[in-house]
Amino acid sequence: MLDIKSVNYDRVLRRYDIQMEAKETPEELAAKMVPKDPVLKKVAEDVVFMRYKNVQDDVAAAFQNYSPEEVIEQGLIKGMDVVGELYGRGIYYLPHVMVAADAMDRGVKLCESKMTGAREMRGKVVMHVAEGDPHDIGKNIAAVLLKSNGYNVIDMGRDVAIEDVVKTVESETPELVTGTALMTTTMSAFPKIADMLQEKGIDIPFICAGGAVNRAYVESYPMGIYANKAIQGPAIAGKAVEGWNWRKLREDWDEIIGGPGAK
Numbered sequence: 694m695l696d697i698k699s700v701n702y703d704r705v706l707r708r709y710d711i712q713m714e715a716k717e718t719p720e721e722l723a724a725k726m727v728p729k730d731p732v733l734k735k736v737a738e739d740v741v742f743m744r745y746k747n748v749q750d751d752v753a754a755a756f757q758n759y760s761p762e763e764v765i766e767q768g769l770i771k772g773m774d775v776v777g778e779l780y781g782r783g784i785y786y787l788p789h790v791m792v793a794a795d796a797m798d799r800g801v802k803l804c805e806s807k808m809t810g811a812r813e814m815r816g817k818v819v820m821h822v823a824e825g826d827p828h829d830i831g832k833n834i835a836a837v838l839l840k841s842n843g844y845n846v847i848d849m850g851r852d853v854a855i856e857d858v859v860k861t862v863e864s865e866t867p868e869l870v871t872g873t874a875l876m877t878t879t880m881s882a883f884p885k886i887a888d889m890l891q892e893k894g895i896d897i898p899f900i901c902a903g904g905a906v907n908r909a910y911v912e913s914y915p916m917g918i919y920a921n922k923a924i925q926g927p928a929i930a931g932k933a934v935e936g937w938n939w940r941k942l943r944e945d946w947d948e949i950i951g952g953p954g955a956k
């Protein structure tokens with residue numbers, strides 16, 4: 694039986710670095726992780742510090758120096774990366790994350806309204822977040838970028854049943870289908886969707902993204918094409934409408950998808 698009284702918890706916490714991590718404040722962590730540029734820093738900090746009332750003014754100010762795509766990638770997403778880190782370390786709790794997500798959403802909506810987007814439709818994309826998964830921020834950003842690049846996006850939203858994804862792909866006949874999963878409990882929906890589509894003779898590229906998946910997992914089932922940045926969506930979609938099949942996309946992944954920023 695463990696003699697709890699004799700355990701020195703201070704030493705245990707120090708041994709595993711828990712004290713050090715827990716002592717870092719959100720301000721200190723943000724200072725290390727947000728961009729140095731003052732304009733983008735402000736935008737990222739609006740997300741980190743849940744300044745949902747300021748975010749639209751700061752995003753609007755950032756348009757003087759940056760495109761809406763840059764404000765999303767280099768400002769808003771950087772802020773959400775810090776929130777993820779704070780949550781992971783137990784410094785932020787779910788309510789913080791919810792308000793930060795709201796600030797992020799307001800910023801992304803303003804960016805979307807500023808994107809000029811191609812008018813001619815290049816092709817159709819069906820998008821969804823995996824069944825049981827509420828995390829739709831990345832999918833929403835990817836949808837904005839695809840729309841602004843001239844794709845007709847059928848956005849099925851989040852927590853979408855496997856059967857509904859399959860039915861929609863069957864009826865809409867898109868060139869590309871996408872799925873996002875941030876939870877290890879939801880990512881297994883993707884191979885099921887791929888198998889069901891294959892059984893129906895549908896063989897289009899299926900972009901699978903989100904923190905729960907990696908390239909090896911996504912390439913372990915038919916059709917899967919891994920993406921880890923929303924900005925990669927239009928590049929993959931472009932190849933898909935040109936007629937590249939998922940095997941060719943995988944072969945040339947490093948060239949077309951794995952460019953700057955890919956892990």
Ligand code: B12
Binds near residue numbers: 777781827871904
């Ligand atoms: C924000 C957030 C929430 C918000 C979600 C709000 C929303 N509308 O999305 C809220 C508060 C609702 C939430 C809830 C929960 N969350 Co949460 N959440 C997060 C957090 C902090 C950030 C996620 C995020 O938005 N990141 C930013 C976006 C931009 O990233 P992204 O979606 O991955 O997208 C990027 C790429 O993947 C890619 N991408 C994504 N989709 C697509 C599509 C295409 C086509 C392309 C090309 C690219 C692409 O592009 C983006 C970058 O450019 C993460 C922590 C983390 N480190 O990720 C936890 C996290 C995902 N949550 C987690 C958990 C556990 C939960 C809860 C279960 C907590 C709870 N105890 O209740 C609940 C869910 C309950 C439920 N089942 O309903 C865990 C998941 C653990 C796991 N591995 O399973 C994480 C990892 C936190 C942690 N460290 O434990 N959460």
